[in-house]
Amino acid sequence: MSGAEKAAEVPRGVASHEVPEPLRNDVRLLGELLGRVLRESGGEDLLADVERLRELTIRSHGEPDGDALAQAEHLVASFSPERAEQVARAFTCYFHLANLAEEYHRVRVLHERESRLAPHELAPDDSLPAAYQRLEEEVGPEVARERLRTLEFRPVFTAHPTEARRRAVARSIRRVAELVAERDAQHIGGTTLAENERRLLAEIDTLWRTSPLRAEKPTVLDEVETVLSIVDATLADVLPQVYRRLDDWLLAADAGTTAPVVAPFARLGTWIGGDRDGNPNVTAEVTRAAAVAASEHALDALLTSVRRTAAGLTLDAVGTPPSPELNALWQRQRSLAEQIAARAANDAPNEPHRRALLVVAERVAATRRRDADLAYAAADELEADLRVVQDSLVAAGARRAAYGDLQRLLWQVQTFGFHLAELEVRQHSQVHAAALADIEANGVDGPLEPRTLEVLDTFRALGAVQRRFGVAAARRYIVSFTQSAEHLAAVYRLAELAFGGAEDAPVIDAIPLFETFADLQASVDILEEALQHPRVQERLAQNGRRVEVMLGYSDSSKDVGPLSATLALDDAQRRIADWARRHDIVLTLFHGRGGALGRGGGPANRAVLAQPPGSVDGRFKLTEQGEVIFARYGDPDIATRHIEQVAAATLLADAPSVVRRNEAAAARFADLARRLDVTSRERFHALVRAEGFPAWFAEVTPLEELGLLPIGSRPARRGLSVSSLDDLRAIPWVFSWSQARINLAGWYGLGTALDAVGDLDELRTAYAEWPLFATIIDNVEMSLAKTDERIAARYLALGDRDDLADAVLEEMRLTRRWVLATTGSDAILGRRRILGRAVQLRSPYVDALSLLQLRALRGLRTGAEGEQVDELRRLLLLTVNGVAAGLQNTG
Numbered sequence: 050m051s052g053a054e055k056a057a058e059v060p061r062g063v064a065s066h067e068v069p070e071p072l073r074n075d076v077r078l079l080g081e082l083l084g085r086v087l088r089e090s091g092g093e094d095l096l097a098d099v100e101r102l103r104e105l106t107i108r109s110h111g112e113p114d115g116d117a118l119a120q121a122e123h124l125v126a127s128f129s130p131e132r133a134e135q136v137a138r139a140f141t142c143y144f145h146l147a148n149l150a151e152e153y154h155r156v157r158v159l160h161e162r163e164s165r166l167a168p169h170e171l172a173p174d175d176s177l178p179a180a181y182q183r184l185e186e187e188v189g190p191e192v193a194r195e196r197l198r199t200l201e202f203r204p205v206f207t208a209h210p211t212e213a214r215r216r217a218v219a220r221s222i223r224r225v226a227e228l229v230a231e232r233d234a235q236h237i238g239g240t241t242l243a244e245n246e247r248r249l250l251a252e253i254d255t256l257w258r259t260s261p262l263r264a265e266k267p268t269v270l271d272e273v274e275t276v277l278s279i280v281d282a283t284l285a286d287v288l289p290q291v292y293r294r295l296d297d298w299l300l301a302a303d304a305g306t307t308a309p310v311v312a313p314f315a316r317l318g319t320w321i322g323g324d325r326d327g328n329p330n331v332t333a334e335v336t337r338a339a340a341v342a343a344s345e346h347a348l349d350a351l352l353t354s355v356r357r358t359a360a361g362l363t364l365d366a367v368g369t370p371p372s373p374e375l376n377a378l379w380q381r382q383r384s385l386a387e388q389i390a391a392r393a394a395n396d397a398p399n400e401p402h403r404r405a406l407l408v409v410a411e412r413v414a415a416t417r418r419r420d421a422d423l424a425y426a427a428a429d430e431l432e433a434d435l436r437v438v439q440d441s442l443v444a445a446g447a448r449r450a451a452y453g454d455l456q457r458l459l460w461q462v463q464t465f466g467f468h469l470a471e472l473e474v475r476q477h478s479q480v481h482a483a484a485l486a487d488i489e490a491n492g493v494d495g496p497l498e499p500r501t502l503e504v505l506d507t508f509r510a511l512g513a514v515q516r517r518f519g520v521a522a523a524r525r526y527i528v529s530f531t532q533s534a535e536h537l538a539a540v541y542r543l544a545e546l547a548f549g550g551a552e553d554a555p556v557i558d559a560i561p562l563f564e565t566f567a568d569l570q571a572s573v574d575i576l577e578e579a580l581q582h583p584r585v586q587e588r589l590a591q592n593g594r595r596v597e598v599m600l601g602y603s604d605s606s607k608d609v610g611p612l613s614a615t616l617a618l619d620d621a622q623r624r625i626a627d628w629a630r631r632h633d634i635v636l637t638l639f640h641g642r643g644g645a646l647g648r649g650g651g652p653a654n655r656a657v658l659a660q661p662p663g664s665v666d667g668r669f670k671l672t673e674q675g676e677v678i679f680a681r682y683g684d685p686d687i688a689t690r691h692i693e694q695v696a697a698a699t700l701l702a703d704a705p706s707v708v709r710r711n712e713a714a715a716a717r718f719a720d721l722a723r724r725l726d727v728t729s730r731e732r733f734h735a736l737v738r739a740e741g742f743p744a745w746f747a748e749v750t751p752l753e754e755l756g757l758l759p760i761g762s763r764p765a766r767r768g769l770s771v772s773s774l775d776d777l778r779a780i781p782w783v784f785s786w787s788q789a790r791i792n793l794a795g796w797y798g799l800g801t802a803l804d805a806v807g808d809l810d811e812l813r814t815a816y817a818e819w820p821l822f823a824t825i826i827d828n829v830e831m832s833l834a835k836t837d838e839r840i841a842a843r844y845l846a847l848g849d850r851d852d853l854a855d856a857v858l859e860e861m862r863l864t865r866r867w868v869l870a871t872t873g874s875d876a877i878l879g880r881r882r883i884l885g886r887a888v889q890l891r892s893p894y895v896d897a898l899s900l901l902q903l904r905a906l907r908g909l910r911t912g913a914e915g916e917q918v919d920e921l922r923r924l925l926l927l928t929v930n931g932v933a934a935g936l937q938n939t940g
Contacts, residue, residue: 068883068886068887068890069154069883071154071157071233072150072151072154075150075153075154075229076146076147076150079146079147079149079150079225079229079249079253080143080146080147082246082249082250082253083139083142083143083146083253083257084096085250086250086253086254086257087099087139087257089254090254090257090258091135095132095135095136095139098124098128098132098136099136099139099140101124102121102124102125102136102897102900103893103894103897105117105118105120105121105124106118106121106893106894106896106897106900107893109121109839109893109896110889110892110893110896118839118896121896121897121900122843122900122903125897125900125901125903125904126904128904130920130924133901133904133905133924134923134924134927136897136901137898137901137924137927137928137931138257138261138927138931139257140894140897140898140901140931140935141261141898141927141928141930141931141934142253142256142257143894144891144894144895144931144934144935145218145222145256145934146222146225146253146256147891148222148934148937149222149223149225149226149229150229151887152226152680152683152684152687153226153229153230153233155686155687156230156684156686156687157233159686159687159690160686175654175694175697175698176693176694176697177291177294177295177693177696177697177700178295178298178299179697180696180697180698180700180701181193181197181295181299181697181700183701183704184196184700184701184704187704187705187706188704188705194310196667196700196703197310197311197312197314197700198312199667200314200667200668200696200699200700201314201316201637201667201668201669201670201699202314202315202316202669202670202692202695202696202699203315203316203317203318203637203639203668203669203670203671204315204317204318204670204671204672204673204682205317205318205319205320205473205639205670205671205672205673206276206279206317206318206319206320206321206470206672206673206674206678207319207320207321207324207672207673207674207675208269208272208273208275208276208320208321208324208675216275217259218256218259218261219679221252221255221256221259222256224252225249225252225253225256228245228248228249228252229249231245232245261927261930261931262923262926262927262930268330269321269322269328269330269331269335269339270322270335270338270339270342272321272322273319273321273322273338273339273342273343274342276319276321276678277342277343277346277469279678279679279682279683280317280346280350280469280470281346281349281350282683282685283682283683283684283685283688284317284682284688285350285354285461285465286685287682287685287688287689287692288313288315288460288461288464288692289457289460289461289464290685290689291315291689291692291693291696292309292311292313292314292460293456293457293460294689294693295311295693296309296310296311299311305448305449305452305453306448306449306452307448307452308452309452309456312463313460313463313464314696315464315692315696316464316471317464317465317469317470317471318470318471318472318473318525318670319339319343319470319471319472319473320473320475320672321339322335322336322338322339322340322342322472323336323339323472323473323474323475323523324473324474324475325474325475325476325507326475326476326477326480326529327477332503332506333503333506333507333509333510334510336472336474336507336510336511336514336523337510337513337514339472340468340472340514340517340518340522340523343468343469343470343472344467344468344469344517344518344522345417346469347465347466347467347468347469348413348416348417348467349417350461350465350469351413351431351458351461351462351465351467352410352413352414352417354454354457354458354461355406355409355410355413355458356410357454358406358454358455358457358458359397359403359406359407359409359410360403361450361453361454362400362402362403362406362450362455363397363400363403364400364402364403364442364445364447364450365399365400366399366400366401367399368445369402369442369445369446369447369450370401370445371401371402371441371445372437372440372441372444372445374437374440374441375401375402375405375437375438375441376401378405378434378437378438379401379404379405382405382408385412385423386408386411386412386423389408389411389423390404390408392407393405393407393408393411401441402438402441402442402450405434405437405438406438409431409434409435409438411423412424412425412431413425413431416467425467427467427519428462428466428467428519431462431467432459432462432463435455435458435459435462436459438455439451439452439455439456439459442455466518466519466521466522467518467519467522468518468519468521468522468523471521471522471523471524471525472514472522472523473523473525473526473527474507474511474523474525474526474527475526475527475528475529475562476504476507476526476527476528476529477528477529477530478528478529478530478531478532478536478539479530480500480504481504481528481536481539481540481543482536482539483498483500483501484498484500484501484504484505484543485539485542485543487501488501488546493505493546504543505543505546505547506547508543508544508547508548508554508555508557509547509548511523511524511526511544511555511557512547512548512553512554512555515555515556520555520556523555524555524556524557524558525557525558525560525597526540526557526558526559526560527560527562527599527639528540528559528560528561528562529562529564530562530564530565530568531561531562531563531568531575532567532568532571532575533575533578534575534576534578534579534581534582536561537559537561537579537582537585538579538582538584540557540559541554541557541559541582541584544557551584556588556591557588558588558592558597559584559585560597560598560599560639561575561576561579561598561599562599562600562601562641563575563598563599563600563601563621564601564603564604564605564608564641565601565604565605565608566605566608566609566613566614566617569600569605569617569618569620569621570617570621572598572621572624572625573624573625573628576596576598576625576628577628580632589634593635594632594633594634594635595634595635595637596629596634596635596636596637597636597637597638597639597670598625598636598637598638598639599638599639599640599641600618600621600622600638600639600640600641601641602614602618602640602641602642603641603780603782603783605617605618606794607774607777607782607794609730609733609734610729610730610732610733610734610797610798611794611795611796611797611798611799611829612725612726612729612730612798612799612802612825613726613729613730613733613798615821615825616722616725616726617726619660619661619821622638622660622661622664623661623662623664623715625638625664626638626661626662626663626664626666627663629663630663635666636664636666636668637668637670638664638665638668638670639670639671639672640656640669640670640671640672641671641672642656642671642672642674653669653671653691653694653695653698654694654695654697654698655698655820655824655827656824657669657695657698657699657702658698658701658702658707658820659711659820659821659823659824660702660711661711661715662703662708662711662712663703663708665699665702665703666702666703667699667700667702667703668699669695669698669699669702676933676937680937710818710820711820711821713818714815714818714819714820714821714822715819717818717819718815718818718819718822721806721811721815721822724802724805724806725799725802725803725806726802728798728801728802728805728806729798729799729801729802730798732797732798732801732802732860733797733798735856736797736853736856736857736860737774739852739853741850742774742853743774743777745848745849745850745853746774746785748847748848748849748910749789749844749845749846749847749848749854750785750786750788750789750791750844751785751788751789751902751906751925751929752781752785754906754909754922754925754926754929755781755784755785755788755929756781757922757926782794783795787835787932787936788902788929788932788933789840789841789844789845790835790836790837790840790841790844790895790899791836791841791844791845791857791861792832792833792835792836793857795828795829795832795833796829796832796833796860796861796864797857797860797864798860799825799829799864799867799868800860800861800862800863800864800865800866800867800868801860801863803863803864803867803868803871804863804867809870809871812867812870812871813871813873816871816872826868826871826872829864829868830868830872830877830878831878833861833864833865833868833877834877834878834885834888835888835936836861837892837895837896837899838858838861838862840896840899840900840903841857841858841861842854842858843899843903844903844906845857845858847903847906847907847910865877891935894935895931895932895935895936898928898931898932898935899928899932901924901928902924902925902928902929902932904921904924905921905922905924905925905928906925908921909921909922909925
């Protein structure tokens with residue numbers, strides 16, 4: 050039997066597994082309460098319309114050849130504009146509630162799993178302790194301990210507009226989630242249960258009545274505060290907890306009585322307020338303000354921790370005498386601030402360790418309010434004072450006090466400093482080239498273009514941030530579309546021009562961002578040439594020969610298609626890692642991954658373990674974008690799990706067994722990779738380079754309308770039209786296809802490539818033995834799970850290009866068939882039981898919103914006028930929120 054026949058014989062179907070009972074109960078309860086709210090707000094008629102549409106879309110999945118979907122479409126067409134909006138909001142509210150129930154169930158499962166473990170028992174295979182134990186078995190305890198000491202995980206938060214929820218909506222959702230957790234944790238009943246239900250109804254009513262659309266776009270500083278709220282709510286506590294959990298496991302019975310083994314390995318970064326590539330709203334002044342806001346949050350968190358730690362250090366001097374070094378610190382504190390020291394002595398009589406920390410707290414507060422006489426000049430000074438207190442406790446025998454809350458505080462200082470997260474600047478290479486040309490023509494003091502002045506002011510802002518918060522607060526400068534070594538040299542030249550010479554210029558590490566297929570191929574040649582630049586050599590001498598290189602997943606995927614982009618990125622990483630080894634360079638690869646599968650999304654820990662040998666080397670850095678930030682870091686338990694999983698994979702990526710597996714797979718399947726690359730790229734280019742494709746793409750998706758949605762400060766396009774995809778940002782490219790239930794950016798070209806290979810046995814062997822290929826197939830499977838051919842066909846029919854529409858649908862079918870054949874499954878996500886069922890249950894509800902969106906798009910495409918245009922646009926934007934909530938990873 051041929052490969053194609055084998056692929057064709059795999060039956061199509063849907064996952065039929067049940068959702069866990071506790072989750073089902075939560076969703077049922079929240080759905081019933083939402084129904085009551087709808088009845089109270091809009092009467093029985095509103096609830097009846099919602100229920101009728103829900104029943105029809107559910108039935109349409111059970112009888113795909115029937116007319117239930119057509120009936121649902123007819124029902125949607127019959128709604129008045131007001132009723133269509135109400136129904137769209139009802140389904141959107143449902144998804145918000147279902148999402149929070151699923152998130153809480155993940156927390157519930159984590160708690161149950163944890164509760165079954167005995168003290169110091171090994172956690173699941175993908176946990177950090179399990180990874181360390183495996184590494185120790187392979188390389189020995191000394192090497193394993195050294196790799197743990199140098200481990201780095203660097204998430205970088207970005208404000209790309211894929212988080213369509215308003216902050217008011219997010220807060221309402223969080224309050225509902227807390228009430229759901231209350232029911233579960235307390236096993237409440239009677240009047241307490243009734244009170245919980247009353248409060249749930251009130252919160253769901255608030256959620257229903259809160260407009261899901263912002264009145265205006267958020268500012269950059271709004272986006273800064275949104276992400277900083279995540280740090281306040283979770284990460285300030287979660288990261289020290291991650292270190293503590295691993296340290297407890299490593300030290301076992303000695304935990305808490307000896308110096309920690311674990312050094313802080315996570316460092317936060319942010320582009321919000323620094324990423325000015327194509328975003329005119331990010332100015333030098335905004336960059337300064339973003340750095341100040343982050344510092345204020347860091348100092349607030351540290352102040353809270355210092356005061357909490359001081360409150361617990363009520364050890365008297367008789368049983369826990371101070372060391373000479375602590376007495377010396379106290380004398381310095383008295384000299385610095387006599388009144389504050391006297392107040393501390395009065396509050397903590399005969400408690401020398403506590404009184405020292407009380408003064409430390411006052412100095413942190415002074416740093417926050419910029420009181421130069423009392424403030425710490427740098428976080429290192431704070432850490433040094435805390436070390437004196439800790440060493441004194443150890444010397445006095447109070448080891449548990451030394452390595453308890455005080456150690457947690459030290460970990461926070463080491464992790465966040467006074468800047469919280471390193472602010473990274475990004476700008477397009479052509480902006481730098483234009484600025485240099487302007488300066489060359491007119492002189493640095495001459496009449497310069499406004500954009501040139503802003504470029505120079507950006508470097509001055511970096512200098513100001515470094516002077517106030519230290520070099521670690523802002524030194525990385527990413528150059529978008531780096532296509533030559535000159536593009537990196539331009540950064541150093543502009544910095545010198547901004548300050549009148551190299552001596553006063555800020556410390557800068559210019560980081561190339563290779564985004565297109567051609568740039569990835571040329572990456573090593575560019576790096577080799579850049580290595581000769583005097584400023585690069587100077588930085589290598591200063592920083593221990595550390596170099597960072599950023600890889601763009603989004604634009605490379607839009608350039609050559611998802612499969613070819615993934616293979617090109619893998620090849621580039623392999624070649625860049627070889628280059629770094631030849632030059633004795635400590636390399637960090639920075640992965641510009643998005644949340645959506647078309648932008649490099651998917652489980653980060655699996656992606657790490659599939660990287661080429663030597664390309665990780667104990668360091669993993671990636672962008673965390675849009676709704677992914679909230680999904681991964683919004684809940685402390687989920688954040689802990691995510692950080693531990695990624696850190697575990699980073700630790701294991703260079704274990705001998707993983708290296709051997711990846712090296713063998715790369716050699717074994719090199720020819721297969723080449724064939725897949727060529728065929729998929731040809732298929733992708735045949736579509737996107739077809740005459741009229743950009744205009745057709747804008748016609749069959751809500752691309753233009755997404756630009757009207759106030760969900761981010763960044764413009765959706767670099768230019769003003771969609772005559773070319775080159776000027777279209779990758780985010781709306783992915784977002785638009787996902788809204789149309791096509792997800793083309795995540796899979797197009799793969800089916801043709803697999804079909805061209807044709808050897809199912811070889812593909813199944815590759816799936817079993819080649820981690821990169823398995824990751825590709827699994828991510829595509831998830832992308833396909835969120836497509837719907839029936840709905841997609843209706844979007845594609847909005848255009849007048851049957852040839853392009855047929856190509857998309859044919860490739861969707863072909864890809865689905867070959868993915869199922871390659872994985873040996875009879876249904877998409879059939880092997881991932883709970884996830885498959887969850888997606889299956891969501892699909893009919895997303896269908897309802899898609900039909901409402903289609904109603905709006907048809908009206909807009911067929912020449913609606915006047916008030917009708919405004920009504921249709923509002924309906925469309927409401928459905929964008931709902932579909933985004935239903936699909937979850939949208940852009």
